[in-house]
Every structure is written in structure tokens, then in C-alpha cells.
Amino acid sequence: MIPFDFDYYAPETTGEAFNCYAKLSKAGKRPVWYAGGTELISMARVGSRTFGAVVDLKGVPDCTRLAAERGRIVLGAALTLTEIARSGLFPLLGSTAARIADHTIQGKITLGGNLAGTIQYRESALPLLLCGARAHVMTAGGVEKRPFSQVFSGRLHLEEGEFLAAVDVPEREAALPHCHAKRTRQDKIDYPLVTLCAVRDGGSVRCAVSGYGSAPLLVPAQALAGGAAVCGELAGEAADSLSGSGAYKRFVLENMVGQALANLGVK
Amino acid sequence: MRSCTGKCFLELEVNGRTVSVAAKPSDTLLHVLREKLGLTGAKPGCENGDCGACTVLVDGMPVKSCLMLAAEAVGHAVTTVEGLKDAPIQTAFVEQWGFQCGYCTSGFLMVCHALALHHPDADDALIETWLQSNLCRCTGYAEIRAAVKSILADGPRRA
Numbered sequence: 144m145i146p147f148d149f150d151y152y153a154p155e156t157t158g159e160a161f162n163c164y165a166k167l168s169k170a171g172k173r174p175v176w177y178a179g180g181t182e183l184i185s186m187a188r189v190g191s192r193t194f195g196a197v198v199d200l201k202g203v204p205d206c207t208r209l210a211a212e213r214g215r216i217v218l219g220a221a222l223t224l225t226e227i228a229r230s231g232l233f234p235l236l237g238s239t240a241a242r243i244a245d246h247t248i249q250g251k252i253t254l255g256g257n258l259a260g261t262i263q264y265r266e267s268a269l270p271l272l273l274c275g276a277r278a279h280v281m282t283a284g285g286v287e288k289r290p291f292s293q294v295f296s297g298r299l300h301l302e303e304g305e306f307l308a309a310v311d312v313p314e315r316e317a318a319l320p321h322c323h324a325k326r327t328r329q330d331k332i333d334y335p336l337v338t339l340c341a342v343r344d345g346g347s348v349r350c351a352v353s354g355y356g357s358a359p360l361l362v363p364a365q366a367l368a369g370g371a372a373v374c375g376e377l378a379g380e381a382a383d384s385l386s387g388s389g390a391y392k393r394f395v396l397e398n399m400v401g402q403a404l405a406n407l408g409v410k
Numbered sequence: 411m412r413s414c415t416g417k418c419f420l421e422l423e424v425n426g427r428t429v430s431v432a433a434k435p436s437d438t439l440l441h442v443l444r445e446k447l448g449l450t451g452a453k454p455g456c457e458n459g460d461c462g463a464c465t466v467l468v469d470g471m472p473v474k475s476c477l478m479l480a481a482e483a484v485g486h487a488v489t490t491v492e493g494l495k496d497a498p499i500q501t502a503f504v505e506q507w508g509f510q511c512g513y514c515t516s517g518f519l520m521v522c523h524a525l526a527l528h529h530p531d532a533d534d535a536l537i538e539t540w541l542q543s544n545l546c547r548c549t550g551y552a553e554i555r556a557a558v559k560s561i562l563a564d565g566p567r568r569a
Contacts, residue, residue, distance in 0.1 A: 144441055144457075150415040151435035151481040159411055181477045184438065185458050197435070199482065202412075225471075247472045247521065247543035248459055332542050 145187045150196040157205050157281045157308055164198050165304055172196045176306050178206070178221040178253040181244075182260045200255070205279070205286070205308045215311040220255030220279075224267070227254060233312060235321040235340055236270040242325045243267065245332045255307045259299045262334070266325075268295055268359045269340035269351040274316035279309040297358030319344055322403045326395055328386045336386045339399045343407040350403065355392050356380035367400065414481045422483055424449070425493030433480045440464045440475035443490060451491035451516045455545075462544030465517035466490045470528070472521045472543065491516035498561045499523045506557040510549040517544050522558045532562055 150172065154160035167174040177183060177197035186192035200206045206221035209230055216232045224240035228249070231237060243266055244252060257267045268291075270276075276291035282305050291310060294300055299307065319342040327333035335354035342349050350362040360380060377396070381389030414420065414435045422429055424447060431446045440457070443449045443466070455463035457476045464475045467489040494500060499522045502508070509515040518541075525532055525540045532540075537558055541551060 145436040145438065148416075148434055148436050151413060151479065153412040153481075155411060163411065180479060180482070181459055184477050184479070187436075188457060197479075201482075244459075245462075245543040246539050247462060247465060247474055248477070250471050251473060251477060 145184065146190060147187070147193055149194055151199065152196060153199045153202045155202050155204075157203055157286060160198055160200060160203055160306065161281050161283070161304065164306070167196045167198070168304060174198050176200060176255075176259070179223065179251045179256045181248060181251050182256065182262065186261070200306065200308075201253075203308070206255070208309055211314060214314050215277075216314055216317045217309055217311045218254060219309045220258075220307045221253050224249040224252050224254070224257070233270065233274075233317040235274070235317070235319075235323060235342065236267060238321075238323040239266050239270055239338070239340060242323070242338070254310070258295065258307065263298075263358055264335055264338070264353045265298065265359050266335065266338045266353045269338065269353055270321075271295070271310055271312065272351045272359065272361055273340060273342050273349045274312045274319070276310050276312045278307055279311065281306050281308045297360070316342070316344075320407055322406045324399050324403065326399065334386065337392055337395050337399060339396070339403055341400075341403040341407060343409060346409075348404060348407055348409050350400065352396065354384075354386065355382070355396055357382045362400070367404070412484070420480055420484055422480070422488060423486070424488045425490060426487075431480070435479065435481050437480045438476055439466070439473075439478040439480045439483050439488070442480040443475060443488075449490045449492050453513055453516060455513070455517075460545065461514065462517040462521065463514050465520045465544065467520055467524055470524060472524050472540075474543075489520070491519055494519065494523060497523055499526060499557065502557040502560045503554070506553050506560060508549065508553045508557040510546075514544060514546045518546065518554055522554070522561075525558060526561050530562060532558075537562075 152163050154163050164174050172195035174196040175194040177199045200221045206219045208217050208219040210217050228237040228241045271291045277288045278291045278294045280287050322341045325338040326336045337355050338353040353359040381392045383389045419430050420433050433442050452466050452475050453463035455461035459474045459477045465472050466475045468486050
């Protein structure tokens with residue numbers, strides 16, 4: 144049971160959502176953006192997060208778009224992980240989404256929620272970082288399309304009152320040969336020890352990881368160029384956590400990179 | 411724009427009936443089902459989305475009702491274990507000894523029922539994926555898996 148009261152708003156357009164949030168904010172209601180709500184409800188229940196209003200984006204059509212348009216795959220931020228995985232439009236993101244939390248929760252967690260959440264892993268960012276994604280950010284001036292890497296650096300960086308409406312990726316990049324792997328400490332359903340996503344584009348491979356450091360990060364090209372043994376390039380990023388020590392994560396990552404390169408047919 | 415401020419009346423469709431219930435926006439679906447509608451089949455366990463004891467169906471798909479606001483359920487069809495009405499999976503749980511203390515059972519029933527509806531031809535990997543959303547701490551999963559497989563074998567006609 145949530146030990147405090149708040150108000151609930153369900154806008155139907157991006158403009159209505161933006162104005163609703165701004166109005167509530169001005170009135171001192173301390174609003175939060177809401178979609179799946181899994182993290183907000185969990186945190187509210189134990190009192191680690193309080194707010195005066197939620198603005199639910201699930202009813203905003205721009206936030207639930209799922210389409211291939213003009214050479215790009217468009218994915219609304221309020222789509223659930225299940226909807227993304229089931230669509231098959233962006234297979235690497237689908238594979239990644241299908242290993243976040245458990246099957247039932249995947250039907251509630253949204254893409255935007257996973258990216259904007261406080262839990263550090265944000266695994267759905269990995270395919271977006273690798274595949275030239277753009278973020279559709281709702282601002283006072285309307286929807287702006289920005290490079291995803293510009294709004295996501297370890298976590299989502301938006302101005303107060305802005306929200307992520309959707310992302311898009313080029314169809315060509317969404318269809319690149321890819322590899323996803325997730326290692327957990329013990330159970331299959333768990334936060335990652337290390338999650339790795341990689342794509343092969345011609346002769347080059349791009350790779351990004353979560354769980355290894357304190358936030359999702361791209362593996363530098365030079366760390367891949369020399370093969371798995373040079374993951375020492377990332378040694379400083381390895382963070383000790385309850386899942387495993389930094390040293391163990393380095394060992395795991397080296398093996399995962401080697402496996403990914405082999406799976407992608409790169410020597 | 412729909413809104414719910416302070417205490418308001420929510421029109422919910424639960425087990426095929428439309429009910430009007432006085433609730434706060436901060437009330438979870440689990441709380442409203444149990445405390446306002448007397449549908450105590452959905453169980454509060456971890457209330458953190460981990461155990462699955464509170465699982466209900468929303469538009470035919472399993473949802474952990476501890477992680478859904480009642481206000482979000484407006485316009486959607488909610489089914490609790492009370493709404494199953496002797497579904498094949500319930501008989502299968504009895505026949506296959508799929509429960510012991512029973513606390514997790516209603517959640518498992520909802521997941522298994524939805525699996526059978528949506529994937530009557532589910533293979534072992536898919537069954538495992540769906541069942542991993544719920545925890546049982548006394549029976550074990552072999553009997554539950556056997557119960558699911560027993561109704562899948564009969565196909566969608568029974569589900």
C-alpha cells in the first residue's frame with residue numbers, strides 16, 4: 144500500500160501531457176511522468192520516492208507508436224517491453240527486452256521507464272546506443288529529434304518538464320547481425336552481472352555493456368580491435384557490486400566479448 | 411483528459427461485471443480488489459513485483475496487481491482467480507498436486523491460464539519463461555509444470 148496520496152492524470156496528446164505537467168509543477172504538486180509505474184510504485188510503497196501527481200503517458204498515441212516509417216523504426220516510449228519484443232521490428236532490442244525482469248513484469252515495464260528509471264542497469268539503452276537511435280523529446284517548442292547519445296549518458300538527461308515520447312532507429316541498423324548475452328550471479332531472473340549487446344556492421348563490431356560499470360557504457364573500439372584480452376581498456380570502469388567484484392566482472396566481460404566476436408563471425 | 415484527484419469513483423470491469431468503486435489514485439489494483447471488492451484471491455506477498463502471488467489478468471495478460479494503480483485499470487478487463495470459474499487449469503492443479511500451502515496458487519493459476527489461452531502449443535522453454543514470473547516456496551515447480559502441460563496437451567479447446 145502506498146503511504147501517501149497523489150493525483151492521477153491521463154492526457155491524450157503530447158501537448159496536453161506537457162501542459163498538464165507544467166501546470167501541476169507550477170502549482171507545486173511535484174508531478175512525475177508515469178507509464179509502467181513499476182519502479183515508482185515500488186519506491187513509493189517504501190517511502191523512498193514521494194510525489195503529488197502522476198501524469199500517465201500510456202494514453203498518448205505518440206508514446207505508443209510502433210511502426211516502420213521512411214526507413215526508420217519508431218518505438219513509442221510507453222510501449223511495454225513485451226510489445227517491443229513481440230513486434231520483431233528491432234530484434235536486438237527485442238532480445239534485450241525479453242531478459243529484463245520477468246515475463247509478467249515485461250508486460251508492464253515500458254521502454255521509457257527502463258531508460259529513465261533510477262535502477263542503474265537500463266539495459267534497453269544498449270541497442271539504442273549501438274544503432275544510431277534518435278530520441279523524440281517533447282519540449283515547450285514541440286517534439287525535438289535528438290541523437291540518443293546526446294540525451295542518454297549513463298542515464299536519461301532531460302530538462303524538467305520534458306519527456307521522452309519515442310525513439311527511432313534506421314531500419315538498416317536495426318537489422319544488423321547482432322548478439323545479446325546476459326550473465327547473472329545465480330538465477331536467470333535477476334539484475335545483470337554483465338549484459339552485453341553487439342552489432343556487426345560490415346567488418347566492424349560495436350559493443351555496449353550494462354552491469355559492468357555504474358551505468359550502461361559503450362565498449363571502446365580499441366578494446367574490441369585486439370580481441371577479448373584487451374578488455375583491460377575498461378578495467379577502470381568495473382564496479383564492485385553485490386552481483387560480483389570488479390575483477391570477476393572483468394573476467395566475465397573478457398569471455399563474453401570473445402564469445403560475441405565469435406558469434407558474429409569476427410576473428 | 412481523464413483524471414482522478416482525491417477520492418473518486420472508478421468504473422472497473424472485473425470478472426465480466428462493471429463495478430463502480432470509491433478509491434484514491436494511490437490505491438493499487440491489488441488493494442482495491444481485496445479491500446473494496448472483497449476479491450481476496452489475489453494475494454499480497456512481496457508487494458514489490460517479485461513473487462507473483464497477486465497476479466491477475468488485464469485484457470487477458472498476466473499483471474502483478476501490486477504494481478498497477480487501480481486508476482490505470484479503467485477501460486480494461488480485469489480477471490481474478492474468482493473469475494476463472496472451474497477453468498481446466500484449476501482441475502489440473504488438483505490432479506497434478508500443483509499446490510501445497512496454496513498462497514501462491516492463485517497467481518500461478520492466472521499465469522498458467524493465460525499461457526494456455528495464448529500459447530496452447532507452448533514448448534518447455536516458453537512454459538519456463540512464463541512460470542519464472544512467480545515464486546512458490548513449498549511445493550516446487552515440477553508439479554505446476556506438469557499441470558500446465560496436462561492442459562496444453564488437450565489444446566485450446568479445454569483452455
